[in-house]
Amino acid sequence: MFDRQATLVLVSTLLLAQFPWAVLPAHATSDKPTDTAPLAFSTAPPAEPTAEPSPMPDLLEGETPQPLPEPLPTATPAPPSLFDEDWDMPVDFGIYTLGGWMRPDLSALNQKLGEQNFQPFARDQFSLGGGMQLGFGSLMTEFQGAINLSLPAVNSEYITSQSTGFGLFNLGFILRPTRDLRIYPLLGVGMGFVDLQFTQRNSVIDFDSFLKTPGRQGQISSFTLLLNAGLGLDYYFRFIDDFGFRLGLRGGWLWSPIQSNFWQVSNLFSNSDSNNSSLAVPGGPNVGMTGPYIQVLLGF
Numbered sequence: 001m002f003d004r005q006a007t008l009v010l011v012s013t014l015l016l017a018q019f020p021w022a023v024l025p026a027h028a029t030s031d032k033p034t035d036t037a038p039l040a041f042s043t044a045p046p047a048e049p050t051a052e053p054s055p056m057p058d059l060l061e062g063e064t065p066q067p068l069p070e071p072l073p074t075a076t077p078a079p080p081s082l083f084d085e086d087w088d089m090p091v092d093f094g095i096y097t098l099g100g101w102m103r104p105d106l107s108a109l110n111q112k113l114g115e116q117n118f119q120p121f122a123r124d125q126f127s128l129g130g131g132m133q134l135g136f137g138s139l140m141t142e143f144q145g146a147i148n149l150s151l152p153a154v155n156s157e158y159i160t161s162q163s164t165g166f167g168l169f170n171l172g173f174i175l176r177p178t179r180d181l182r183i184y185p186l187l188g189v190g191m192g193f194v195d196l197q198f199t200q201r202n203s204v205i206d207f208d209s210f211l212k213t214p215g216r217q218g219q220i221s222s223f224t225l226l227l228n229a230g231l232g233l234d235y236y237f238r239f240i241d242d243f244g245f246r247l248g249l250r251g252g253w254l255w256s257p258i259q260s261n262f263w264q265v266s267n268l269f270s271n272s273d274s275n276n277s278s279l280a281v282p283g284g285p286n287v288g289m290t291g292p293y294i295q296v297l298l299g300f
Contacts, residue, residue, distance in 0.1 A: 091135065093133070098146060099296055104289040108286050109194070126149050127147070129146025130144075131143055131144035137174075140173070141171060158201060161196070161197045161199070166226050170188035173185060184233070186230050193223045194221065218265065232248055253290075254290060256290045265280070
């Protein structure tokens with residue numbers, strides 16, 4: 001019995017040394033005899049297992065597994081910014097015409113006219129003018145001018161026409177929600193004026209009398225400092241690439257910080273003195289152009 005077991009152990013040791021993958025049945029080391037067939041050993045190497053990708057990297061002993069980094073999100077285009085600039089044309093030049101409504105403060109002037117039995121001027125007036133814009137990126141500079149027209153005031157002897165107007169230099173900052181839409185707050189400073197023109201009426205004279213004293217019309221004017229604060233928006237309608245027109249809307253407030261009562265005569269009723277245009281007219285009312293305005297702009 002001992003010789004048989006020793007022989008099996010020796011053979012198994014030699015086989016395992018020569019063929020490490022050999023499989024030895026469990027009853028080969030048993031103390032009990034067996035009548036089974038001689039041992040059969042496989043000489044073919046075992047199939048290598050298919051390697052599967054490991055979701056986690058190899059860890060050292062005692063190391064805590066770390067989660068894999070999440071994939072980066074797909075880049076999406078950034079939404080348009082109010083501060084985006086049209087880099088295709090950082091320098092922008094344009095001209096425009098405007099029409100709109102304005103309500104200057106003429107209460108002192110109407111009171112003075114009422115004392116001489118003139119009808120008061122209407123407070124709501126129609127504005128007509130234009131301007132020129134020059135933009136550098138988001139900075140806008142502008143020269144703007146307009147006149148305001150209203151119905152004339154009359155009494156028994158004269159017809160009085162009134163016109164107010166202004167010239168402004170404005171600075172604005174352009175915000176661009178889209179390529180063609182602009183929103184811009186602006187501040188400005190300039191001068192405003194009030195003109196009164198008196199024309200004699202209901203007076204019939206002969207031709208010789210008219211030639212002797214043709215000065216039947218006079219005009220007095222006053223000027224005042226003017227400040228402007230407003231907000232505008234416009235949209236550029238494109239026909240072909242960068243060619244089109246711009247349509248806009250603007251509103252704001254004009255303010256005369258110092259109302260003027262300095263009036264000058266532009267033309268006296270008698271033209272015998274050619275220097276009459278330099279004469280001052282004392283005792284005039286304090287006038288300014290303080291009031292709101294709304295304008296519609298059409299430009300190129």
